Amino acid sequence: MIEAIRARVAEKLKELDGVIGLRRSPEGVAPYLFHTEEELAELVLEPRYPMSSVVRLLQKRHPAARFGVVARGCDVRALVEMAKRNQVDPERLYIIGFTCTAEEAEACHCADPAPNVTGWPQAEVIGTPVAAGSPNPMVAEYAQMPRAERWAFWQQQFKKCIKCYGCRNICPVCFCESCALEDPLWVEPGVMAPPFPMYHMIKAMHMSNRCVACRQCELTCPAHIPLTVLYDLIRQDVENLMGYVPGADLEALPPVPLTLADAPIDLDVE
Amino acid sequence: MVASHVLTGKERGAKIIVIDPREIQMSRLADIYLRPWPGTDVAWLNGIMNVIINEGLADTAFVEERTEGFDELRQVVMEYPPEKVEQIAGIPADGLRAAARMYAQTKPAAILYAMGITQHTTGTDNVKTCANLAMLTGNVGVPGSGVNPLRGQNNVQGACDLGGLPNVYPGYQVVTIPDVKAKYEAAWGVEGMSGKLGLTVTEMIEAADKGDVRAIYVMGENPMLSDPDLNHARHCLEALDFLVVQDIFMTETAALADVVLPGASYLEKDGTFTNTDRRIQRVRKAVEAPGQAKADWEIICDLARAMGAPGFEFASPAAVMEEVVVTTPIYGGVSYDRLEAVEGLQWPVPTADHPGTPYLHKGKFSRGVGKFNPVQYQAAAELPDEEYPLILTTGRMMFHFHTGTMTRRTEKLEQEAPEPYVEIHPDDAQRIGLNGGKRVRVSSRRGAIEVAVRVTSTIRPGVVFIPFHYVEGPANALTHAALDPIAGIPEFKVCAVRVEPV
Amino acid sequence: MDYKNVRTTCIYCGCGCTLNVQVADGEVVGILPCPEHPISRGSLCIKGWNAAEFATHPDRLRVPLIRREGGFEEASWEEALALVAERLGAIRDDSGPDSIGFFTSAKCTNEENYLLQKLARAVIKTNNVDHCARL
Numbered sequence: 001m002i003e004a005i006r007a008r009v010a011e012k013l014k015e016l017d018g019v020i021g022l023r024r025s026p027e028g029v030a031p032y033l034f035h036t037e038e039e040l041a042e043l044v045l046e047p048r049y050p051m052s053s054v055v056r057l058l059q060k061r062h063p064a065a066r067f068g069v070v071a072r073g074c075d076v077r078a079l080v081e082m083a084k085r086n087q088v089d090p091e092r093l094y095i096i097g098f099t100c101t102a103e104e105a106e107a108c109h110c111a112d113p114a115p116n117v118t119g120w121p122q123a124e125v126i127g128t129p130v131a132a133g134s135p136n137p138m139v140a141e142y143a144q145m146p147r148a149e150r151w152a153f154w155q156q157q158f159k160k161c162i163k164c165y166g167c168r169n170i171c172p173v174c175f176c177e178s179c180a181l182e183d184p185l186w187v188e189p190g191v192m193a194p195p196f197p198m199y200h201m202i203k204a205m206h207m208s209n210r211c212v213a214c215r216q217c218e219l220t221c222p223a224h225i226p227l228t229v230l231y232d233l234i235r236q237d238v239e240n241l242m243g244y245v246p247g248a249d250l251e252a253l254p255p256v257p258l259t260l261a262d263a264p265i266d267l268d269v270e
Numbered sequence: 271m272v273a274s275h276v277l278t279g280k281e282r283g284a285k286i287i288v289i290d291p292r293e294i295q296m297s298r299l300a301d302i303y304l305r306p307w308p309g310t311d312v313a314w315l316n317g318i319m320n321v322i323i324n325e326g327l328a329d330t331a332f333v334e335e336r337t338e339g340f341d342e343l344r345q346v347v348m349e350y351p352p353e354k355v356e357q358i359a360g361i362p363a364d365g366l367r368a369a370a371r372m373y374a375q376t377k378p379a380a381i382l383y384a385m386g387i388t389q390h391t392t393g394t395d396n397v398k399t400c401a402n403l404a405m406l407t408g409n410v411g412v413p414g415s416g417v418n419p420l421r422g423q424n425n426v427q428g429a430c431d432l433g434g435l436p437n438v439y440p441g442y443q444v445v446t447i448p449d450v451k452a453k454y455e456a457a458w459g460v461e462g463m464s465g466k467l468g469l470t471v472t473e474m475i476e477a478a479d480k481g482d483v484r485a486i487y488v489m490g491e492n493p494m495l496s497d498p499d500l501n502h503a504r505h506c507l508e509a510l511d512f513l514v515v516q517d518i519f520m521t522e523t524a525a526l527a528d529v530v531l532p533g534a535s536y537l538e539k540d541g542t543f544t545n546t547d548r549r550i551q552r553v554r555k556a557v558e559a560p561g562q563a564k565a566d567w568e569i570i571c572d573l574a575r576a577m578g579a580p581g582f583e584f585a586s587p588a589a590v591m592e593e594v595v596v597t598t599p600i601y602g603g604v605s606y607d608r609l610e611a612v613e614g615l616q617w618p619v620p621t622a623d624h625p626g627t628p629y630l631h632k633g634k635f636s637r638g639v640g641k642f643n644p645v646q647y648q649a650a651a652e653l654p655d656e657e658y659p660l661i662l663t664t665g666r667m668m669f670h671f672h673t674g675t676m677t678r679r680t681e682k683l684e685q686e687a688p689e690p691y692v693e694i695h696p697d698d699a700q701r702i703g704l705n706g707g708k709r710v711r712v713s714s715r716r717g718a719i720e721v722a723v724r725v726t727s728t729i730r731p732g733v734v735f736i737p738f739h740y741v742e743g744p745a746n747a748l749t750h751a752a753l754d755p756i757a758g759i760p761e762f763k764v765c766a767v768r769v770e771p772v
Numbered sequence: 773m774d775y776k777n778v779r780t781t782c783i784y785c786g787c788g789c790t791l792n793v794q795v796a797d798g799e800v801v802g803i804l805p806c807p808e809h810p811i812s813r814g815s816l817c818i819k820g821w822n823a824a825e826f827a828t829h830p831d832r833l834r835v836p837l838i839r840r841e842g843g844f845e846e847a848s849w850e851e852a853l854a855l856v857a858e859r860l861g862a863i864r865d866d867s868g869p870d871s872i873g874f875f876t877s878a879k880c881t882n883e884e885n886y887l888l889q890k891l892a893r894a895v896i897k898t899n900n901v902d903h904c905a906r907l
């Protein structure tokens with residue numbers, strides 16, 4: 001697989017201003033902008049980094065450049081959601097998608113371990129899709145709990161939060177310059193653990209129509225809070241009630257308006 | 271991030287005991303939380319050992335095989351039954367018993383502490399007492415056990431390892447031993463080095479006042495906010511004939527200097543740091559320094575050249591490390607090539623093929639058998655009285671680092687915690703008559719500051735807390751410069767203050 | 773048009789978490805955690821996540837400064853270092869090596885700490901070397 005990807009990236013480098021991927025240098029693995037074929041011996045696929053955020057950053061810095069990106073399924077879903085919110089320009093991004101392995105799909109409880117590039121102007125996928133991973137058992141366990149217990153469960157979990165903002169910073173679909181989590185109107189600053197449930201509720205509501213189930217928030221949480229249990233349930237609700245699956249379709253508009261102009265009610269906005 | 275590993279432990283079934291005058295976040299997740307008076311650590315630690323010995327919970331095999339001095343220890347701790355400890359430390363006797371049982375019966379058990387144990391006039395005694403407790407229960411030299419000091423500043427460990435101390439060369443080789451001095455004179459190609467102990471930071475500042483020290487060269491420190499009894503420290507530094515400060519910002523200390531040299535930040539230079547678990551890790555240059563600023567290592571080499579001194583012709587920090595390893599046995603096997611690995615290297619790493627040492631005292635103590643050093647409780651140097659009825663304890667908070675030179679210039683951190691404050695218990699607040707007032711004046715025998723007030727039951731009644739990061743409300747204007755007689759560490763954790771509404 | 777990550781160690785506490793410093797065209801543009809590192813394991817605290825911002829603060833010192841009548845004046849490196857060398861030399865000759873003290877730093881690198889104590893011990897010949905470990 002990796003050889004096939006390297007060959008395709010080498011090909012694409014000829015026409016693009018660079019390809020974003022993971023590079024293993026002597027220091028270790030991290031995102032990198034590849035320019036030459038020689039560097040591609042160092043292209044790798046693991047561990048996970050928020051590739052869509054790197055794409056956004058580089059596209060903003062270089063408004064005319066055309067980049068490529070080596071992306072797994074959740075990276076592509078994140079790019080799709082970012083594109084809908086004008087944070088990534090699909091016209092200037094070539095996606096070289098690759099399928100996750102069965103082990104990876106299982107470890108992530110991933111429902112959709114292959115990139116879905118339908119509708120993306122220029123893209124290809126390398127590899128054969130594997131079956132979905134089994135669902136996260138904690139979600140089912142949680143769903144069994146009576147309401148009062150659920151509250152107590154989250155109360156206990158969020159007591160551990162050290163307000164690192166890591167779950168937000170790593171999120172591949174978070175991008176606002178001014179974040180409600182840092183607005184003293186909503187969340188009292190400097191309190192540790194951050195006020196329950198406001199801090200986490202705001203985050204969850206803002207994720208409701210865009211969480212792409214990449215699990216990076218949970219992986220980066222120093223307090224080991226099972227954040228994706230919360231987000232999986234919200235995703236289920238949004239899918240069941242509104243028929244929306246984030247990242248699945250570049251054309252589908254999110255059920256929650258993206259701008260005030262889209263709002264289905266009359267707003268007296270000056 | 272150490273706490274994150276503690277949480278991993280808890281998820282795997284480990285028990286957590288928190289003993290802290292302030293109800294910290296970890297205490298809400300703890301199995302047992304006890305709240306002593308600041309400055310009574312020896313008393314309650316002895317009390318825990320009293321229970322362990324009396325209830326037959328000591329690891330007798332370990333004590334017999336690997337330690338000496340048990341009888342002396344027993345004698346001392348027998349003077350600390352839990353009821354007496356309750357009188358001294360304010361910890362309920364039953365709580366202390368429960369903690370003692372849990373600690374002794376759970377194997378392995380680790381003791382983790384930070385400055386709460388060390389910043390006392392009895393800091394050395396406190397550390398010895400922790401070591402006694404670990405040895406008594408056989409919690410030494412096994413993974414997951416031991417006495418684990420958590421260091422506040424990122425490279426305190428490295429600064430000590432590399433000889434930034436008045437009594438030792440790099441690798442803790444004592445300056446007063448003639449052979450060691452001779453070894454360094456040979457290595458550095460000089461003669462006539464000093465064989466006497468040098469002065470500590472606090473002693474140098476004191477000596478400046480008397481005129482015995484006339485010049486001080488400061489690299490990246492800010493004693494004008496971090497030292498105890500600031501008014502006095504300022505007076506002393508002003509008495510100097512010559513003060514040089516090398517830093518990245520115009521700190522409170524740099525503002526007093528005769529010459530200020532612009533250094534590079536960690537993002538602008540190469541090097542290594544050694545973290546709290548003795549792990550040597552790389553610092554890598556990411557960008558160029560602003561303006562004419564230069565890396566501190568370059569500045570020192572340039573200065574040596576200006577003084578006409580040979581031995582500082584280094585092309586890079588890697589070359590400096592090559593010289594370090596020759597004379598520093600604990601770093602003997604370190605090289606930048608080996609440090610490429612993400613996990614770094616944990617010293618002692620004596621040779622190039624040695625894998626490093628994840629934990630110390632495995633199978634054997636450095637000195638052979640472990641010696642119990644029993645100590646008696648001694649009260650803090652300054653206790654509350656009628657005039658100054660509350661105990662002030664100082665410390666850090668999550669959002670800022672040390673004197674705030676860097677974090678207070680970071681918007682995302684400053685917006686979380688923009689101003690100094692004092693934490694006070696509701697009972698004390700009521701007694702003082704704060705009546706919802708937002709600001710208070712806190713004074714001690716050394717100075718007074720005005721800060722915001724936070725009324726909270728997470729602090730013990732009778733105790734107030736102020737973080738020391740803020741120049742506009744410097745906690746160290748109040749603190750007491752009384753020192754631990756051995757370590758020379760000031761008693762930042764206990765002094766007497768008065769709080770009044772303004 | 774360059775983008776890379778430079779792996780380094782956090783400066784804000786003794787945990788020593790690994791940081792991936794994102795650098796684009798010679799400018800720091802952000803920080804990412806490092807999943808491969810055994811201590812930080814892909815996590816950081818709020819200080820680590822924000823450990824780059826201060827470095828580009830306008831207050832950064834950019835030139836050597838010498839105090840003269842009426843305050844600090846900018847100076848060249850040659851001038852500043854010559855002055856330091858001369859004054860330290862004079863004070864040592866006058867009042868002996870132990871009349872000079874050195875504060876090394878818990879925030880500087882191992883190599884820098886080594887060099888400064890070497891300067892104190894081998895050039896000035898005093899053991900008056902310490903840092904704020906106790907503070």
Ligand code: SF4
Nearest residue numbers: 161162164165167221
């Ligand atoms: S990553 Fe975890 S600890 Fe950090 S803010 Fe999010 S929930 Fe809290």
Ligand code: SF4
Nearest residue numbers: 782784785789817820
């Ligand atoms: S990220 Fe936080 S816990 Fe980690 S070294 Fe930096 S300050 Fe310490």
